[in-house]
Amino acid sequence: MNNEAHGTSSFATDESVPVLLDDYREQARAALPGPVFDYIEGWAGDGLTYQNNRTDFDRLLLAPFVMRDVSHVDLAATYLGRTSALPIGFSPSAFHQLAHPSGEAATVQAAHANDIPMIVSAMSSLPLEDIAKLAKGARLWLHVYLFRDRAVTRELIGRAEAAGFEAISLGLGCPALGKRPANLRNRFTLPEGVSAANFARRNTTDFNNPIYALADAELDPSASWRDVESLCGATRLSVIGKGIMNACDALPAMDAGLSALMVSNHGGRQLDGSLSTIRALPEIAEAVSGRVPIFLDGGVRRGTDVLKAVALGADAVFLGRPVLWALSAGGTQGVMAMVKLLADEARLAMQLSGCASPAEARRKVGSLLRWI
Ligand SMILES: Cc1cc2nc3c(=O)[nH]c(=O)nc-3n(C[C@H](O)[C@H](O)[C@H](O)COP(=O)(O)O)c2cc1C
């Protein structure tokens, strides 16, 4: 939009203060070395799914209700036996030290301060025990895969149990790593000093590209629902299945013992051309029919996105790239400010659409939302 045409050009602007989540992306672009920014931003293939995750939120229009009492908007979300004040969490992302020297130590403080879940990637750049020690009582979930060597998965889960993690997040849509042109073109490798700290004892770093090498060496394309069932049976922690995109998978997932499902296409970094998560959500929510909590990640950037996702059945939304952008822009304070920005927008979106809570948005969903 042309500001001059709207008579606002005489106002001073302070571009160092983000007012939209996307402002953090530009700060990250300025702060980080090009290949690191490209790794974080990166998508598979032509970026169709990466784009759809965003544009499909925009294709979902709101028909606001008016004159409803929205003086108190309650965003609280209860799942897995605990209530968070916000229906927001942090998706797992590898190597937070790529974004900031404090890495996961900074991110976890922001999650803890907001009492929202942080899913720690198995590929974290700090050991999971150190992350847990830094934020006692934080809602920590460890994200693991069914690695080729199941002992690796079992060991990680045992360590998470011992360190006081609340839950396990299990990657379901990752039999192999997606093809990401930017990383291949710039031959992305981890910078000196950043590594997969939980795998310190495994010889995975002497490859040309540690991320692809790690994935090829460790991910197990033969994994099936039977493996999920035995993993769920082998831990006292709740297991959340991350990566459900097809309603046909909802039943096997629940039968296998998963305690919650996350609708995720890995932020468009895996199968290019797959559905956006907000399009996939309604059918999955219908198939699940309230039996387990449902989460969604992928392209959540605006308060209205939070409203749309919770209205369509998500108990909470999770953020991937925005966490890393904000981390690179300002460490813990950056991530805290980013969460506050999104929460304020979500509260405003609820007020302006006449919904005082996610439950009310869900009840009104039939007339609140229209696809174009
Ligand atoms: C830099 C980066 C690293 C990621 N690492 C992991 C990972 O280790 N495990 C995983 O399951 N997902 C990983 N993801 C995917 C996120 O968990 C999440 O699904 C995705 O980023 C959500 O989309 P959004 O970035 O649009 O919010 C990663 C994403 C990014 C951007």
Ligand SMILES: CCCCCCC(=O)C(=O)O
């Ligand atoms: C063994 C799997 C490596 C995954 C690396 C992180 C990731 O998921 C990403 O999207 O990047």
